[in-house]
Amino acid sequence: MRLLRLAMVLLFASLPLHAAERAAVIATYAYARYDRAAALQPLATVLGEALGQAVQVRVLESPRALAAALREGSVDLAVTNTFVYLAVRGDAHLQPLAVFDVPAATLDAYxxxxxxxxxxxxxxxxxxxxxxxxxxxxxxxxxxxxxxxxxxxxxxxxxxxxxxxxxxxxxxxxxxxxxxxxxxxxxxxxxxxxxxxxxxxxxxxxxxxxxxxPIPPGPMVCRDAGRIDCAQARALLLNLQHKAPDALAAVVAAWSEAAGATRLVPVREPAYDALTAGFADAAAGRAVLEKLL
Missing domain, CATH: 3.40.190.10 (Periplasmic binding protein-like II)
Known part of the structure; x- marks a missing residue:
């Protein structure tokens, strides 16, 4: 028994530091047409290698569940939809990193x-x-x-x-x-x-x-003070088409609203504000949105 304990200690000590830590989580929500766990795995691998941090993939049952996980801190980085981003963008602990730069035809079709x-x-x-x-x-x-x-x-x-x-x-x-x-x-x-x-x-x-x-696609959102450095992740994502084009292509292929995207770009907030433009009173629009979310 003593030898077994010693062997376990030596094995643990031989692991890279990031493997011994709790893995960071990159997550999204399930959609029947796509295997999103497989789609996110190349990106998780690239992030883990770049950040020196173990990164695991989670696929939650719905956009609502993804929004809740972001708010409660069980997810560090999320590939969202527009609903999720509207639900969480008022949270001071969360920040959008990048969004699909979709062709005009894709945006018009969404x-x-x-x-x-x-x-x-x-x-x-x-x-x-x-x-x-x-x-x-x-x-x-x-x-x-x-x-x-x-x-x-x-x-x-x-x-x-x-x-x-x-x-x-x-x-x-x-x-x-x-x-x-x-x-x-x-x-x-x-x-x-x-x-x-x-x-x-x-x-x-x-x-x-x-x-x-047209509906703007949802951005990738990062949790401050989580297990992923948001500034480093942003820099990587905004250059993903050069550093890991296959990882970008895998994600794009699993989101119909991202069809044709070849890069990620900074988020433009006015595009999301426009979704409540149908209300004569902006405050009423925000109140309805909060109720729906």
């Missing part, structure tokens, strides 16, 4: 739509209904499949808590299918599947009530 069953729901009936309508969204915390539509509805005078009964379909395509197959009266989803259905003449008995402006 929108949300609000759809309804034809001849059943209009914006007027949404405002006046006295019974909750079945409302298909994508996943809790989806930006293009829930948040932007909820902001629009609130600005239009619709009380989502009493006039809409939300259900989560899992993917944007599934939300559209729920509407087409009469499992929902209204649906929130990204514009791309809706455009594809129209091109293929498979839209069925569905009409568009509203289409959002």
């Amino acid at each position: 929108r949300g739509v609000l759809l309804a069953r034809r001849d059943r729901v209009t914006l007027t009936t949404l405002r006046l209904t006295d019974r909750p309508l079945r409302y298909a969204q994508v996943i809790p915390g989806s930006t293009s499949g829930g948040l932007v539509q909820d902001l629009f509805l609130a600005a239009s005078g619709v009380n989502g808590s009493t006039q809409l009964h939300a259900r989560y379909s899992g993917t944007h395509e599934a939300a559209l299918a729920d509407l087409q197959q009469d499992r929902a009266d209204v649906a929130a989803l990204a514009d791309a599947p809706w455009q594809a259905a129209q091109r293929a003449s498979t839209a069925g008995d569905v009409v568009e009530l509203w289409r959002s402006p």
